[in-house]
Amino acid sequence: MNVFTDLSQLTQEEFEEILHFDAEFFDYPWTRAQWEECYSSGNYLISYKPGYGFCLFHLNFYEQMAHLLKILVLPEKRTLKIGFDLYQSALVKIENLSLKKLYLEVAVDNIVAINFYEKLGFKKLKLAKKYYSDGKSAWSMLKLL
Numbered sequence: 001m002n003v004f005t006d007l008s009q010l011t012q013e014e015f016e017e018i019l020h021f022d023a024e025f026f027d028y029p030w031t032r033a034q035w036e037e038c039y040s041s042g043n044y045l046i047s048y049k050p051g052y053g054f055c056l057f058h059l060n061f062y063e064q065m066a067h068l069l070k071i072l073v074l075p076e077k078r079t080l081k082i083g084f085d086l087y088q089s090a091l092v093k094i095e096n097l098s099l100k101k102l103y104l105e106v107a108v109d110n111i112v113a114i115n116f117y118e119k120l121g122f123k124k125l126k127l128a129k130k131y132y133s134d135g136k137s138a139w140s141m142l143k144l145l
């Protein structure tokens with residue numbers, strides 16, 4: 001498990017694999033331009049297990065908050081605690097940075113992810129109607145550290 005506090009620490013090959021995972025397996029993938037913006041900005045943290053998946057946070061030091069933007073485990077590797085390990089490895093770094101809360105949004109019908117986040121201690125905060133580009137609503141969720 002690799003954890004980087006700056007995406008530019010990834011090799012080009014690793015960066016491309018993460019983009020591929022995102023494009024292939026996420027319901028709402030980012031464009032290359034969005035990923036490149038993320039790569040060139042310093043306030044992101046990624047945990048990454050080559051061939052298995054990744055977990056990406058945006059770090060907001062002003063609000064002392066880490067925003068979980070994406071977590072993905074490849075379909076054939078799910079339910080083996082890889083997601084938990086990706087999250088936990090990132091969490092150790094986030095706690096070392098003295099951030100105080102974790103925040104995320106998740107589509108209301110993504111029951112597996114909602115179960116996963118509740119298992120990690122996140123609580124539903126509020127419903128954002130028509131949050132996604134396809135009109136789907138999202139739960140925002142919060143965990144205090």
Ligand SMILES: CC(C)(COP(=O)(O)OP(=O)(O)OC[C@H]1O[C@@H](n2cnc3c(N)ncnc32)[C@H](O)[C@@H]1OP(=O)(O)O)[C@@H](O)C(=O)NCCC(=O)NCCS
Pocket residue numbers: 026069070071072073074077078079080081082083084085106110112113115116117119
């Ligand atoms: C959500 C996701 C990252 C979980 O990763 P994972 O490695 O399969 O999960 P883990 O094995 O670490 O599971 C940890 C806990 O999550 C919950 N969970 C995971 N998969 C579940 C499932 N299919 N059904 C119900 N609960 C589940 C369980 O509480 C589990 O704990 P338990 O095994 O003690 O019951 C994975 O399903 C995934 O990549 N989904 C697609 C991408 C996505 O929706 N990401 C979130 C939105 S950004």
